[in-house]
Amino acid sequence: MRFISAKTLKPGMVMASTVYNGNGQALIKSGVSVTNRMVQRLIQLNIQYVYIEDGLSAGIEAADSIPAKVRQDAVNKINSTFSHLEKNSVSSNLVALEQSAASFKEVIDTILNEIKGSGDLLTLLTDVFTYDSYVFHHSFNVTLYTLAIGIELGMPPKQLDMLGLGAIMHDIGKMKVPEDILMKPDKLTYEEFNEVQKHSEYGFDILRQLHNVSLLVAHCAFQHHERLDGSGYPRGLKGDEIHPFAKIIAVADVFDALTSNRVYREAMLPHEALEILYAGSGTLFDANVIQAFRKSVAIYPNGMVVVLSDGRRGIVEKQNKGLTHRPILRIIAENGEELSQPYSLDLGRSLDTTITGFDPEFESRLMEV
Template sequence: MRLISINVLTTGMVIGRTIWNEAGHPLLQKNVVVSDGIIKRLKQLGIQYLYIEDEISSGIEIEETVSHAKRTKAVKQITESFNKVKGLNSYSASLVLDQQSKVIGELVDDLLNSVTKNEEILTILTDTLIYDEYIYQHSFQVTLYSLAIAKELGYSYADLKTIGIGALLHDVGKMVIPTDILLKPGRLTDEEYETMKKHARYGFDILRNLHTVSLLVAHCAFQHHERLDGSGYPRGLVDYEIHPFAKIIAVADVFDAVTSNRVYRKKMLPSQGIEIIESGKGTMFDSRVVDALKRSIVHYPNGSIVLLSDGRRGVVAKQNIENSALPHIRIFEENNTLLKSTYLLSLAAEKSVLIEKVETDYIVNIE
């Protein structure tokens, strides 16, 4: 299967991967033939990328680190836990979250098990997520990214568990933010943004009074928007003042934010998200954490069309677990001419050849 932009989806194409809505129900089943009505509906839902089946990508499969069923269950549990504290003061919210601590702990254990037992590079596909459920999906994804980074950095199981809970609850303070600001379908005004920024403090106030989790969890919520150079909020902390766990969640938080659908901004591909994080390496984000992110997640998902520096074009066929930036490419075109038969290129073996760009708008002309 092959990843394409909604802009080049045409009638007659075959859906390669089931598209799920935010409630976890199938919106469009695999192997369905695309019609004009389907294209219109997908655009209305804000879906930017999807997978199709075609000849050049035949046999290429994409598997997420966490199954769809496990993701749906996890997001449902996060939603229920967060909604129980919505509108409460910090003291009451703390009492409610204490009662939810067992569910939260078991959820993190489950995700931690998925990440630590899977030797493959972390793959999370967010192409069908709808913005009104963003906070819950975001909490789920930030948890997975944080666990993958922390695992790569060699943290103990106990620390991984604390980091996971901190990541899962890092945005719980948003439940105190007025709904009209939290779910505003567009960019916030300066005044609204100042209100939104208070969620870090609100989260700390809720979590520091929990008797069932480490105080470090509260500091994860308090500090995940702080930056090494002091440009973050709410306190403008600098490098040595920010806890290492919060530095991990900060990177995971921004990476997921830029690679997920938002109503006011188009999502980026993973490789583009990594470039954003890389641009802040050593200034806003901890260098070790950024490097760990780059080692632990998929840069170019299977099925992505890529243009190489020598002019060849191919589709990512499988990942390289030794270096996620250098996947195996199924070459199908040379000098703008389709080949009669494809062949596999290992970018790790030919290091002089680089990926120039991902081409989700590329149209294959097979005569």
């Protein structure tokens, strides 16, 4: 399978990964040969990248980090819980939230088992979704990334459970922010931006009233936008004033926000988003957390066509655990020409060669499956 720009899709190309809508329903299934109408529909839906099957990438697989059913079940629970806040009284909300906390713990256990059982680096690029409800999918993704960081940092099970609950509910306060502000495609006014920032306080006020949830979970909602240098909100906390859980969730939150399509901008790719995080390492974000995250996520996912420092093109074939920036490649072009006999290159061994870019529009002569 090969990762390409949706704009380069042509009728007859075979999808290698299912495209879902926000409710988890398949829009275009894996194995389907796309038509011109399907291509236009994907572009209208702002799908930027898809996976295709072709002869060039035969045998390359990019397994889902989390099964689609597990993801959708979790998102449905988040959706049900969060939406309840918009429609019911305070007392009714608290009862519903306390009941949901127990079901969220089941979600967290499932995610932990999936991460520990797979042994692979995380990538959500294989999960192509059109996000009708960004907050719900975002909460799931942040939980996934947060728990991966926690595992990499060697946190014990009880801490992972609490960290996961803080992550899954970190944005619950956004249900108190008007949807027309959250989904506004234009630049927010000063007043609107202030209202969005209040979601941290709204979330804290909601969660601190729950009897079966630790106050620490409420502080995850309160502090996930704080930054080491004091430039965050709502209280401008610095350094050790910020709880370690909030520092972890902050990294996961920013990474997922950057790599998700939003109404006001297109998604970045993992390596681009990681560069943003590195730019704030030690000043905005905890450097140890970023390092743990880097070891957990596939910066260059399988199937991606990358550009090397010597001009060669290669498809990411496999990952090198612990060397996420130096995967194993299938070299498909050199000296400006596609090779009739591609060969393997392990960047974990070829240390004089580096990845310098990404080529989502690589045109292949070998389009047969």
